[in-house]
Amino acid sequence: MTETYDAIVVGAGSVGVPTAMALAAQGVRTLVIDRHVSPGQGENKHALGGTRATHSVPGKILVCLRSLEIFSTWEETYGDPIDWVKGGYLFPAYGAEEEKVLKEILPVQRQSGLNIDYISPEEVQEILPGIRAEGLRGGSYSPDDGNASPLLAINAFYRRAVAEGAVFHFGERVTAILTRDDRVEGVATERGKYHAPVVIDTAGPFSPSLCANLGEELPILPELHEAGITEPVRPFFKCLVVDLRSGPGSKNDYFCQNNRGQVIFSLAPDPPEIGLNKRSTSSFLPLVSARMVDMMPRLKNLRVRRTWRGIYPVSPDGAPIVGWDQKVEGLLHATAMCGQGFMLGPGMGELLSRMVTGKTTERDAVILKEFSPRRRFESHEALK
Ligand SMILES: Cc1cc2nc3c(=O)[nH]c(=O)nc-3n(C[C@H](O)[C@H](O)[C@H](O)COP(=O)(O)OP(=O)(O)OC[C@H]3O[C@@H](n4cnc5c(N)ncnc54)[C@H](O)[C@@H]3O)c2cc1C
Numbered sequence: 250m251t252e253t254y255d256a257i258v259v260g261a262g263s264v265g266v267p268t269a270m271a272l273a274a275q276g277v278r279t280l281v282i283d284r285h286v287s288p289g290q291g292e293n294k295h296a297l298g299g300t301r302a303t304h305s306v307p308g309k310i311l312v313c314l315r316s317l318e319i320f321s322t323w324e325e326t327y328g329d330p331i332d333w334v335k336g337g338y339l340f341p342a343y344g345a346e347e348e349k350v351l352k353e354i355l356p357v358q359r360q361s362g363l364n365i366d367y368i369s370p371e372e373v374q375e376i377l378p379g380i381r382a383e384g385l386r387g388g389s390y391s392p393d394d395g396n397a398s399p400l401l402a403i404n405a406f407y408r409r410a411v412a413e414g415a416v417f418h419f420g421e422r423v424t425a426i427l428t429r430d431d432r433v434e435g436v437a438t439e440r441g442k443y444h445a446p447v448v449i450d451t452a453g454p455f456s457p458s459l460c461a462n463l464g465e466e467l468p469i470l471p472e473l474h475e476a477g478i479t480e481p482v483r484p485f486f487k488c489l490v491v492d493l494r495s496g497p498g499s500k501n502d503y504f505c506q507n508n509r510g511q512v513i514f515s516l517a518p519d520p521p522e523i524g525l526n527k528r529s530t531s532s533f534l535p536l537v538s539a540r541m542v543d544m545m546p547r548l549k550n551l552r553v554r555r556t557w558r559g560i561y562p563v564s565p566d567g568a569p570i571v572g573w574d575q576k577v578e579g580l581l582h583a584t585a586m587c588g589q590g591f592m593l594g595p596g597m598g599e600l601l602s603r604m605v606t607g608k609t610t611e612r613d614a615v616i617l618k619e620f621s622p623r624r625r626f627e628s629h630e631a632l633k
Pocket residue numbers: 259260261262263264265282283284285289290291292293294295296297298299300421422423424451452453454455456459474475476515557558559560561583584585586587588589590591592593
């Protein structure tokens with residue numbers, strides 16, 4: 250007998266799991282299918298866990314403000330630890346250009362409800378003791394941002410989704426989205442067929458192949474990014490630091506100390522590396538450590554435990570693609586998280602649940618316009 254649901258979510262990742270949690274909480278009978286054996290085994294587990302509402306465009310700010318509320322109150326509400334650290338995000342500026350960009354976006358950030366300020370070099374040094382003072386021109390600081398453990402968080406969301414009644418099928422690959430007369434009917438997997446009037450594509454880098462049988466072309470490229478983690482040491486800073494200076498081979502880097510004392514770090518390669526090869530490289534560690542030690546010399550004393558490589562599915566303008574499919578009724582895309590899917594996930598899950606139940610708000614309309622699959626992809630996100 251074919252199983253029937255109200256909604257099927259393809260992908261138990263950073264977006265799919267909180268979406269299932271939000272849908273099930275609204276009484277929507279939800280099935281989640283993932284080809285991996287447990288939640289978060291796609292790109293979620295590659296994330297550092299940085300969670301910020303500090304973006305340059307309103308839609309992302311609004312979604313992430315809601316995510317931050319969920320992350321920061323999770324443990325007291327549900328009891329599961331997710332290693333949340335409220336340390337803020339710090340964007341130090343050494344060049345006039347970075348200072349200008351950071352100051353120019355303050356009005357839109359504040360109008361969208363973000364708690365942020367441009368602070369003096371002395372204040373930056375207080376927040377990040379040991380930062381190189383020479384040439385420092387201050388920076389922007391948003392104290393309510395933070396970081397959390399991607400694996401602890403997704404498992405906490407997964408348990409909550411199951412408690413609300415969502416059904417999960419792991420180790421099962423969706424091979425086709427089933428349609429009739431341009432309407433979704435469900436999905437086919439290697440094991441069988443499942444029916445639902447709504448299918449949500451949260452397949453991350455695999456959204457283009459998932460939707461290929463429908464002729465829908467999603468403008469997403471798989472960009473490879475590496476990260477690393479050190480041994481644990483006594484806490485010596487709390488904020489997540491983003492170094493916006495570009496250099497040979499890299500566009501920017503970012504790092505934080507998690508609540509177990511380990512420093513986690515990543516870098517944006519320049520030019521971007523496109524592909525699906527997740528083997529880590531020998532060039533990443535020398536490049537990122539030179540950058541980090543230049544900004545914060547005391548980091549040279551840390552020993553690195555391991556590095557890894559994952560994929561950012563990116564859209565041409567650096568914003569997610571979220572909205573109902575242009576050709577197939579009932580197909581909802583929530584993909585191309587552009588390296589920010591962990592922080593967007595919980596807020597995005599609630600937004601998607603409102604779309605499915607027809608309860609979107611005026612605030613949602615602002616977000617959905619920015620993330621529309623039908624937009625021209627011409628704008629530019631300053632903090633990408
Ligand atoms: C090095 C690195 C550092 C990062 N740091 C951060 C950070 O600090 N903060 C942040 O917010 N983000 C960060 N990210 C980005 C974050 O990891 C991703 O944006 C996020 O995980 C994407 O979520 P998603 O749900 O779209 O995809 P995923 O989490 O990858 O989930 C997609 C799921 O779909 C499943 N799937 C795909 N196709 C099928 C199919 N046909 N059938 C069944 N299942 C399928 C996959 O198995 C996968 O589990 C980082 C990424 C990398 C690589």
